[in-house]
């Protein structure tokens with residue numbers, strides 16, 4: 001049986017971006033949040049280090065400095081109009097979260113405390129600055145909890161454990177979504193004047209990642225299959241400090257508080273790569289430095305394949321009070337005592353800079369000429385505004401999700417108040433129904449898990465921190481073969497109740513799409529910029545490449561590329577040195 | 579090494595009662611129980627139903643009973659548990675399928691205590707942040723850690739026999755606000771928690787404190803809420 005619902009605003013995803021949008025829209029129009037996870041399970045909850053805003057509570061600061069750092073950190077690919085909005089609104093965003101009850105750590109004067117974070121500096125690169133507002137090392141947890149609490153206070157409606165399968169489009173206008181209810185196996189049609197996607201990242205395409213099992217790019221996947229473009233997919237951030245083998249994140253705050261990266265000889269190698277800010281250089285640089293150290297045989301351990309995060313010189317009280325969770329991760333998962341020894345770390349796939357292209361009001365772009373899709377919005381990690389360009393600075397994502405989630409919610413309110421409810425054809429759900437039925441028909445030749453593992457290894461080996469034409473071509477070819485194998489697989493479990501084999505199966509399909517988009521975009525970009533580093537094109541080339549990639553799946557299924565100019569502003573591209 | 583798991587299975591579409599199935603798999607001593615369950619699901623029986631997301635003890639999806647003890651499957655390592663490893667769903671909430679229970683009653687209990695900041699309407703909106711001293715912030719630090727995994731509530735013998743009881747997690751949620759210097763809703767919440775399904779149902783069994791994967795002193799928080807209700811001191 002199919003069920004029908006009608007709303008003014010439907011928000012897909014209940015992480016920080018989705019809940020910020022829901023709060024903004026929910027106060028004004030009939031709003032529903034549809035999420036495959038209970039809201040508090042969203043990956044925003046794992047964010048540790050902080051959210052930047054130039055409050056200047058601890059040291060002199062200004063939003064322009066924050067904007068400069070963001071643009072420089074992005075390797076000049078960020079759109080500077082969007083960056084200005086984000087850094088200006090950061091201050092109100094943090095203060096508003098405080099008013100909602102977020103328990104930020106405090107200064108001795110009782111103000112919101114701030115700490116250092118990679119790439120954030122005073123006066124255009126002069127020295128590191130204390131800009132990150134934080135709640136111990138569970139800032140994301142507190143943001144997620146606070147927003148969830150406020151949504152409940154405001155009476156926002158939630159559809160939890162509803163898996164969104166498709167976007168309804170009527171004559172080029174967004175008309176709603178189709179979702180699958182995990183508890184019952186029923187399909188739900190949500191008609192809506194406006195829809196916002198806030199489905200998070202897709203780090204699960206890599207073997208070593210800080211991302212949750214559920215971060216599979218469902219939102220961008222749906223968009224890509226609809227023939228709409230994705231932007232800057234080649235830029236994927238590797239965070240320097242993931243727990244060895246596991247990828248679980250140890251926040252940059254560890255280095256912000258004085259932690260140091262060392263190689264097997266105990267050498268503080270970042271001094272050689274970024275003499276001014278050393279261990280607090282942006283993530284892409286530190287990750288590459290770590291790769292070089294390992295490649296040069298200076299990695300630690302039996303196989304010389306990791307480096308050490310040294311916290312032994314940090315005041316033990318600071319470690320226990322300000323970094324309690326991450327020290328516990330090292331103890332629990334690696335059996336390592338961070339107060340006494342270095343913690344084995346490797347770069348871990350962390351953050352998708354690319355995603356669904358949007359305006360600064362979260363409106364989704366139809367193409368690289370900046371036409372929009374009426375009624376359709378996206379925000380958060382699944383979107384690309386673009387404020388992070390080729391490399392995101394730490395603490396700027398929590399900021400992005402709150403600022404642009406809210407802007408999206410406000411834009412939806414405005415749109416829904418002035419536009420009629422689009423008609424949805426009676427058979428709107430049939431396509432999804434047939435799709436699910438076909439997945440559950442016939443025998444399954446091999447476990448999807450095997451195909452997934454191969455993809456994750458391939459992406460790690462050939463499309464991660466260092467890439468080149470050969471490795472990317474090989475990755476593209478294997479993705480093609482894996483997609484063929486995947487097309488032959490079927491869901492064995494035919495149950496209607498909590499069939500997570502079905503949802504995992506669908507999720508993997510989206511991951512394959514994300515991997516394809518990443519690799520094809522990366523192959524075309526014959527330069528190095530931010531998180532995209534090619535050892536066959538080591539230089540940044542602004543004449544050719546100061547532009548955003550737009551990738552679209554054509555009718556025949558083959559991807560095609562187009563480009564959109566970067567919006568420049570006060571800062572002209574210069575070499576990025578720290 | 580070889581690891582044997584005994585997993586409780588139940589599919590409401592054809593089973594009347596739950597039963598156990600055993601699976602022997604290859605695992606590493608440092609693997610999480612969640613990794614073992616994935617081995618089963620991905621390579622042995624794809625129909626096994628469980629919830630999980632972050633895989634490192636933060637999202638609160640995978641509270642289960644592991645060898646008789648409530649824990650997160652992603653936070654217990656093979657090396658730390660005896661074999662065969664028995665895995666059951668948490669108790670006291672309606673069973674949906676295999677290791678999945680209906681969490682809606684749990685979340686309703688949590689929301690019943692109004693777990694959101696209730697500002698004092700009489701106070702003018704501050705232009706900047708409200709001032710809160712580090713000590714005032716510290717007062718409720720412990721209870722801000724809650725990830726709503728339900729490990730505490732579903733380890734509570736009172737909750738097993740009476741699901742009208744709001745349970746430890748909800749009281750922890752209330753504590754987090756009652757002792758926040760910025761909150762003015764203490765009285766409302768205390769009223770709710772002084773009722774027949776509130777904090778005074780707690781018989782200080784301490785199961786909840788032992789079960790909390792975040793190390794929150796749950797029983798202590800409940801005691802503090804009871805004290806606040808009795809003496810109005812918060």
Ligand SMILES: Cc1cc2nc3c(=O)[nH]c(=O)nc-3n(C[C@H](O)[C@H](O)[C@H](O)COP(=O)(O)OP(=O)(O)OC[C@H]3O[C@@H](n4cnc5c(N)ncnc54)[C@H](O)[C@@H]3O)c2cc1C
Pocket residue numbers: 012013014015016017018034035036037038039042043044045046047048049050051139140162163164165198199200201210211212215218219249251350351379380381382394395396397398399401
């Ligand atoms: C370990 C870690 C630490 C981090 N630390 C920081 C930090 O200190 N500072 C910082 O700024 N950033 C940090 N980040 C990055 C930041 O946390 C994320 O980028 C951000 O939280 C993403 O938020 P989101 O709302 O876009 O998505 P998420 O929080 O991931 O939420 C995605 C939502 O979409 C829903 N969803 C997905 N697919 C579907 C579907 N098919 N149907 C229905 N619902 C669906 C999910 O249920 C979920 O609710 C960190 C990231 C990680 C992984």
Ligand code: FES
Pocket residue numbers: 629630631632633634635636637638639640650651652653
């Ligand atoms: S999977 Fe998130 S807590 Fe275990």
